[in-house]
Amino acid sequence: MGSFKRAVLYITRKKKKSILMFFILFCIATAVLSGISIKKATSIARQNSSKETANTFEIQNNLATNFTGTMPESLVNKVSKVNGIKNYDASVQGIGLVFKQLQNVEPKNNTVQYTDKQYKNLFPVEAHKFTEYDTKFMSKSFRLVEGRHLVEGDKNKVLVHKALAEKNNLKVGDRIIGTKDSLDYNASKDAPSEYDLEIVGIFESQNTDRMGSKLEIPENLILSDMNTLNALYGYSKGNSQYTSAVFNTNKNVDDVISDVNKIQENWSLYNISKSDDTFLALSKSFDSLEKIVNMLLIGSIIVGIIVLSLVLAFWIQGRIHETGILLSIGVGKFKIISQYIIELLLISVLAFGTSYFSSKMISQNIGDAMVSQASKQAVQEVQQGFGGMSLGYDANTSLATQTVDGIDVDVSLKEVLYVYAIGATIIISSVMISSSSIIRLKPKEILSKMS
Incomplete structure (x- = not known):
């Protein structure tokens, strides 16, 4: 057997x-x-x-050496012409505009209580050349759910968060009126006091806990075109001062960064970081x-x-x-x-x-x-x-x-x-x-x- x-x-x-x-x-x-x-x-x-983010890098200010907190548009233009750069987005973080007809989305876990009336109806504003190429959208931290992205050449256009739109009964095509806030000391004295802005898109974010203050949470963040903040801060055409810039490459990102560093510039004023440095956690x-x-x-x-x-x-x-x-x-x-x-x-x-x-x-x-x-x-x-x-x-x-x-x-x-x-x-x-x-x-x- x-x-x-x-x-x-x-x-x-x-x-x-x-x-x-x-x-x-x-x-x-x-x-x-x-x-x-x-x-x-x-x-x-x-x-x-x-x-989406493996071949990206970001240029930010080195706050230890660059006390202005900004970088010139000329630098971003030079980098955008480096061989291997596919597309890019430059942004400016503003203190904000006051929208009297809008109510803020309240945080579920509020870390800061604002008692000053100056903060009422104040919304942080962040300007972009191309929101589609912003790190938050590239990484799916933000996702466009209605309308379109902001592009270069837009004027008086904004994206708003879905939660903010729902709270204030806003939709794509609606217009909101923003006014210059006295808290923003960087705003130009000659800047218009009022901004008539059209909502061209609505986005949502992964942040569901809504922790922080009302000026921190993404639900209250308004994304505007670059021309709007250029007018607010008095930047003339070609002389914008950016907070950061994100570049997407179609070549090895390390090789592109090496070529970027060859540009004649005082690089001690800026930091270049890859996506691994941005998304640490x-x-x-x-x-x-x-x-x-x-x-x-x-x-x-x-x-x-x-x-x-x-x-x-x-x-x-x-x-x-x-x-x-x-x-x-x-x-x-x-x-x-x-x-x-x-x-x-x-x-x-x-x-x-x-x-x-x-x-x-x-x-x-x-x-x-x-x-x-x-x-x-x-x-x-x-x-x-x-x-x-x-x-x-x-x-x-x-x-x-x-x-x-x-x-x-x-x-x-x-x-x-x-x-x-x-x-x-x-x-x-x-x-x-x-x-x-x-x-x-x-x-x-x-x-x-x-x-």
């Missing part, structure tokens, strides 16, 4: 032991399959998150998530081998009588061990296949828990890097603490095949470990144990 036939007979006769082994292999396969699926989902999420959250997933996957394999080896050790010791009889009729040790392996492989066919359904049920929940843990760790690491200080809740600063918002875990048949391969390795390793006592013993010693 061959090893395969003996294995089939043993499985069918020892139903309780077979069911126990099925359950053990099923649990091991579920853990391994969930780990593989979550690892794949993490890799896809990381690729997607960096797809995002990169760290993926690193943490990958570590947690690898621990789950490797841990599942190691624990599987240990548990299976211990169970098999007792199982094989209980079969010493059977082993002795097989040896006495001339069956070799290799064939006996092969029978053990075949028995487990036959049980694993059903156990590993069934794990496909259990992993589909639990892997997304496990993945969500891992994402939450990794995000918390990443934000803590970023804040520790800044002395434990909160980095603020405004739309631009919060990019540094933006983390992975979720992963879409999908269990496919391809991953099940990996489980079969890994599971077979675990089974063979466990059988060899647990059978080591039989392999070392001579046939006479095994037969003597039967008595």
Whole structure:
């Protein structure tokens, strides 16, 4: 009788032991399959998150040396002409305009209470040349849901947040009147006191907690065209003073930055940062998530081998009588061990296949828990890097603490095949470990144990 036939007979006769082994292999396969699926989902999420921002860099002011807090339009124009620059956006962060007919969206967790009447109906305004290429939109932190983006040449055009639009019954095409605020000391004395602005688009943001003050949260941020703030600050044509500029490349970003640094300019006044520097917590959250997933996957394999080896050790010791009889009729040790392996492989066919359904049920929940843990760790690491200080809740600063918002875990048949391969390795390793006592013993010693 061959090893395969003996294995089939043993499985069918020892139903309780077979069911126990099925359950053990099923649990091991579920853990391994969930780990593989979550690892794949993490890799896809990381690729997607960096797809739009991987080849971008941002020029900002070096506040340690540049006390003006701005950069000239001439510098941005020079950089935009460097070989490899695909498109760019330059922006100006203004203190804001007063919109008397609008009500602010109130933060759920207000960190600053404004009692001065000057702050009533005050809204922060941020001007852009091309909002489509702004880091917040490129990274999907902001998403345009209605209308169009702001482009160069727009005049008296704005984008407003969906929450602000809903609170004030605003829609694309409506006009809002903004007035110059006395708090903005940078505003030109000759600037118009009133601005008639048309809403050309509505955006939404990932910030759902609405923490911070009403002047920080994205819900109250109004994005305007560059001409509006040029008029407010008295910048003549070609002489705008930008707060920052984002450049998207179609070449290796490091090579482009190297060419940018060759431009004759006092670069000590400015900082050039890549997307990894901008999205500090995002990169760290993926690193943490990958570590947690690898621990789950490797841990599942190691624990599987240990548990299976211990169970098999007792199982094989209980079969010493059977082993002795097989040896006495001339069956070799290799064939006996092969029978053990075949028995487990036959049980694993059903156990590993069934794990496909259990992993589909639990892997997304496990993945969500891992994402939450990794995000918390990443934000803590970023804040520790800044002395434990909160980095603020405004739309631009919060990019540094933006983390992975979720992963879409999908269990496919391809991953099940990996489980079969890994599971077979675990089974063979466990059988060899647990059978080591039989392999070392001579046939006479095994037969003597039967008595």
